[in-house]
Amino acid sequence: LNDTGQLLTSFEPGAPAGAHGIPLCVPELRGREGDYLQECLETNMVSSVGPFVERFERQLAERTQRAYGVATCSGTAALHVALQIAGVRLDDEVLVSALSFIAPANAIRYVGARPVFMDAEPRFWQMDSGKTIEFLDKECIWRRGGLYNKSSGRRVGAILPVHILGHPVDLDPIIAAAQKYSIPLIEDAAEGLGSLYNGRPLGGLGDAGCLSFNGNKIITTGGGGMLVTENAAWAKEAKYLTTQAKDDPLEYIHNNVGYNYRLTNIQAALGCAQMEGLDQYVEAKRANAQAYKVCLTEVEGITTMPEAPWAFSAFWLYTVLVDENQYGESSRSLLKRLGAHGVQARPLWEPLHRSQAHAGSQNYRVEIADQIHARALSLPSSVGLTEAQRQRVVDLIRR
Ligand SMILES: *Cc1c(COP(=O)(O)O)cnc(C)c1O
Numbered sequence: 001l002n003d004t005g006q007l008l009t010s011f012e013p014g015a016p017a018g019a020h021g022i023p024l025c026v027p028e029l030r031g032r033e034g035d036y037l038q039e040c041l042e043t044n045m046v047s048s049v050g051p052f053v054e055r056f057e058r059q060l061a062e063r064t065q066r067a068y069g070v071a072t073c074s075g076t077a078a079l080h081v082a083l084q085i086a087g088v089r090l091d092d093e094v095l096v097s098a099l100s101f102i103a104p105a106n107a108i109r110y111v112g113a114r115p116v117f118m119d120a121e122p123r124f125w126q127m128d129s130g131k132t133i134e135f136l137d138k139e140c141i142w143r144r145g146g147l148y149n150k151s152s153g154r155r156v157g158a159i160l161p162v163h164i165l166g167h168p169v170d171l172d173p174i175i176a177a178a179q180k181y182s183i184p185l186i187e188d189a190a191e192g193l194g195s196l197y198n199g200r201p202l203g204g205l206g207d208a209g210c211l212s213f214n215g216n217k218i219i220t221t222g223g224g225g226m227l228v229t230e231n232a233a234w235a236k237e238a239k240y241l242t243t244q245a246k247d248d249p250l251e252y253i254h255n256n257v258g259y260n261y262r263l264t265n266i267q268a269a270l271g272c273a274q275m276e277g278l279d280q281y282v283e284a285k286r287a288n289a290q291a292y293k294v295c296l297t298e299v300e301g302i303t304t305m306p307e308a309p310w311a312f313s314a315f316w317l318y319t320v321l322v323d324e325n326q327y328g329e330s331s332r333s334l335l336k337r338l339g340a341h342g343v344q345a346r347p348l349w350e351p352l353h354r355s356q357a358h359a360g361s362q363n364y365r366v367e368i369a370d371q372i373h374a375r376a377l378s379l380p381s382s383v384g385l386t387e388a389q390r391q392r393v394v395d396l397i398r399r
Contacts, residue, residue: 020342021342021343021344022342022343022344022380022385022389022392022393023344023380023382024216024317024344024345024346024378024379024380024381024382025216025316025317025380025381025382026215026216026382026384027215027216027219027220027274027383028277028281028284028382028383028384030277031273031274031276031277032272032273032276033269033270033273033274035273036052036269036270036272036273037266037269037270039269040052040265040266040269045265046264046265046266047264047265047266048243048262048263048264048265049265050264050265050268050269051265052265052266052268052269052271052272053071053263053264053265053268055268055272056069056071056221056226056263056268056271056272056275057069057070057071057226059271059272059275060211060226060228060275061228063193063194063201063275063278064189064201064202064203064204064209064211064228065200065201065204066203066204066209066228066229066230067229067230067232067235068228068229068230068231068232068234068235069226069227069228069235070226070227070228070229070235070238070239070242071224071225071226071242071262071263071268072224072225072226072227072242072261072262072263073223073224073225073260073261073262073263073267074212074214074223074224074225074261075103075188075190075210075211075212075213075214075217075224075225076103076106076107076212076225077225077242077259077261078210078211078212078225078226078227078261079103079104079107079160079186079188079210079225080107080110080111080259080261081227081238081241081242081259081261082107082186082208082210082227082238083107083108083110083111083113083157083158083160083186084111084241085208085234085237085238085241086157086158086184086186086207086208086234087157087184088108088111088113088157088158088184089111089112089113089155089157090111090112090113091112091113091114091154091155092111092112092113092114092154092155092156092157092158093113093114093115093116093149093152093154093155093156093157093362094108094113094114094115094116094156094157094158094159094160095115095116095118095132095135095136095156095158095159095160096108096115096116096117096118096127096159096160096161096162096352097117097118097120097126097127097160097161097162097164097169097188097352098117098118098119098120098351098352098353098363098366098369099119099120099125099127099164099348099349099351099352099369099372099373100162100164100188100349100352101162101164101190101191101349102349102352102355102357103188103190103212104160104162104188105117105352105355105357105358105361106357108160109358113157113158114154114361114362115352115358115361116135116149116156116361116362116363116364117351117352117353117358117361117362117363117364117366117369118131118132118135118363118364118366119131119363119364119365119366119367119368119369120368120369120372121170121368122368122371122372123306123308124167124170124306124307124308124311125164125165125167125306125319125372125376126161126163126164126167126168126169126170127161127162127169127174128368129169129170129171129173129174130173131364131365132159132161132174132177132364133173133174133177134364135364136156136177136181136183137177139151139364140156140181142181146182147181147182147183149362151362152362156181156183157183157184158183158184158185158186159174159177159178159183159184159185159186160185160186160187160188161174161185161187161188161206162188162190162191163187163188163189163191163192163195163202164191164348165191165305165313165315165316165317165319165378166191166192166194166195166218166285166313166314166315166316166317167192167195167305167306167307167308167311167313167315168192168195168196168197168202168308168310168311168313169197170197170308170310171187171197171205171206172197172198175205175206178206184206184207184208185205185206185207186206186207186208186209186210187202187203187205187206187208187209187210188210189202189203189209189210189211190210190211190212190214190217190225191212191217191218191316191317192314192316193211193217193218193219193278193314194218194278194279194281194282194314195282195311195312195313195314196311196312197310197311198310199312203228204228207229207230207231207234208227208228208229208231208234209227209228209229210225210226210227210228211225211226211227211228212224212225213225213226213267213271213274217316218278218281218282218285218314218316219271219274219275219277219278219281220270220271220274221263221267221268221270221271221274222267222270223267224263224267224268224271225263240256240258241256241258241259241261242258242259242260242261242262243258243260243261243262244258244259244260245257245258245259246258280383281314281383282314284383284384285314285315285316285318285381285383286313286314286315288315288318288381288385288390289305289307289313289315289318291387291390292304292305292318292320292379292390292394293305295390295391295394295398296320296394296397296398299327299397299398300326300327301322301323301324301325301326301327301328302320302321302322302323302327302397303320303321303323303375304320305318305319305320315381316381317346317378317379317381318378318379318380318381319348319376319377319378319379320376320377320379320397321372321375321376321377322334322375322376322377323375324375331347331374331375331376331377332347334377334397335347335377337396338393338396338397341392341396343379343380343392343393343396344380345377345378345379345380346377346378347373347376347377347378348372348373348376348378349373350373351366351369351370351373353366353369354370379393380393
């Protein structure tokens with residue numbers, strides 16, 4: 001439990017927050033979560049049937065300005081099903097961000113396809129739309145009604161940009177390229193609920209958007225995810241696949257291999273309560289980001305977290321870049337020093353083109369992702385982070 005009695009759900013080895021420490025990112029559960037859970041108990045609807053599931057699906061569809069939401073047991077499950085309904089097949093390739101949590105790359109492998117890793121751009125650290133388009137235009141060729149990678153001979157089955165840390169990818173050029181080549185675009189907006197790109201909500205920009213409600217995300221259901229789409233056939237297919245592909249629920253006839261990817265009514269009840277707090281959480285994260293920026297902007301060797309002119313970022317995890325030469329200490333040394341004082345910071349993910357899990361995968365001119373990875377450090381970013389806690393973090397960084 002932290003100072004305010006919240007359960008810490010996001011401990012990372014190497015940087016334990018400790019009893020009086022400051023955790024990286026913990027949920028805020030002070031709304032109607034308890035009331036709604038009680039309602040599940042009283043109505044005996046604790047499993048996958050119940051009114052909260054549909055209500056939560058409607059809330060997320062509305063929030064992302066899409067017609068349909070299909071709840072899943074995790075964000076990773078949503079990604080898996082999204083790739084399947086988008087028609088990604090065995091031995092296809094999917095273009096995906098190199099600088100990302102591993103889940104989207106794993107989901108690509110679940111459908112038998114292969115990731116091709118795209119670099120990050122240096123300004124906002126997101127998937128580089130210029131390099132992605134260059135790959136499509138120069139490294140691929142149109143034949144047999146599809147776009148094929150010249151070097152591997154494989155079909156490009158989808159493009160999967162990941163909005164990292166709550167900031168949007170510059171998506172319009174990628175959307176245009178995807179349309180030009182008739183390639184489905186699936187957004188991984190797991191870290192971007194509540195963020196906007198040119199005024200439009202993340203998750204609602206591609207052919208399908210995937211969200212996560214894991215414990216450290218902007219809102220949480222304990223664990224859970226959602227696929228949002230404008231496509232009625234896709235939504236129907238997603239519901240079918242995530243509920244064991246039942247063709248006759250009475251006689252248990254299944255004509256396809258489905259999955260048990262359902263979200264329970266209990267989880268959805270938490271989600272409905274969390275959605276009532278979303279605007280307030282985003283506001284708190286943005287205020288936190290602004291305060292960090294003001295305090296750290298003058299520190300030599302520290303680059304504060306950017307926000308593009310076309311972005312409204314929810315600043316999911318406030319992240320800085322540490323220049324070892326200018327700052328006099330590496331990001332990893334600072335990570336350990338913060339940890340020794342009970343402050344839980346975290347590096348970004350190992351760039352996926354270096355991951356053993358995806359060894360042998362192609363990447364296209366990835367270089368910036370490594371540079372960002374070497375220098376980046378995410379700082380405590382809970383909605384409930386107090387001014388005093390933030391000041392402690394800032395003081396340690398300022399020395
Ligand atoms: C958290 C996350 C996921 C996976 O979500 P789960 O609900 O944990 O399965 C996918 N992509 C990104 C970018 C994430 O941060």
